[in-house]
Amino acid sequence: MAAQVDMNKCTMCGGTKEPICVEACPDEAIRVQDSRIVVTEFLCEDCNECGFRCPDHAISIPLELVTF
Ligand code: SF4
Numbered sequence: 063m064a065a066q067v068d069m070n071k072c073t074m075c076g077g078t079k080e081p082i083c084v085e086a087c088p089d090e091a092i093r094v095q096d097s098r099i100v101v102t103e104f105l106c107e108d109c110n111e112c113g114f115r116c117p118d119h120a121i122s123i124p125l126e127l128v129t130f
């Protein structure tokens with residue numbers, strides 16, 4: 063499992079250079095590709111830091127997988 067991005071909610075905060083979720087991820091599992099947020103599944107440790115920080119509630123992992 064990994065963080066899921068709802069592109070209908072994501073407003074690309076911070077522009078394509080420094081989105082909050084990219085900055086927040088401790089594992090560098092999030093990147094911008096073709097102006098969209100992409101999560102690399104095998105790097106994501108399901109910490110949900112991106113979910114806590116996203117102002118649009120556009121990225122999260124299923125609650126039962128939050129590791130802390
Ligand atoms: S859940 Fe954690 S490790 Fe996974 S993409 Fe979000 S911040 Fe990165």
Ligand code: SF4
Nearest residue numbers: 072073075081083116
């Ligand atoms: S923090 Fe949320 S709104 Fe900002 S780029 Fe990431 S998913 Fe989109």
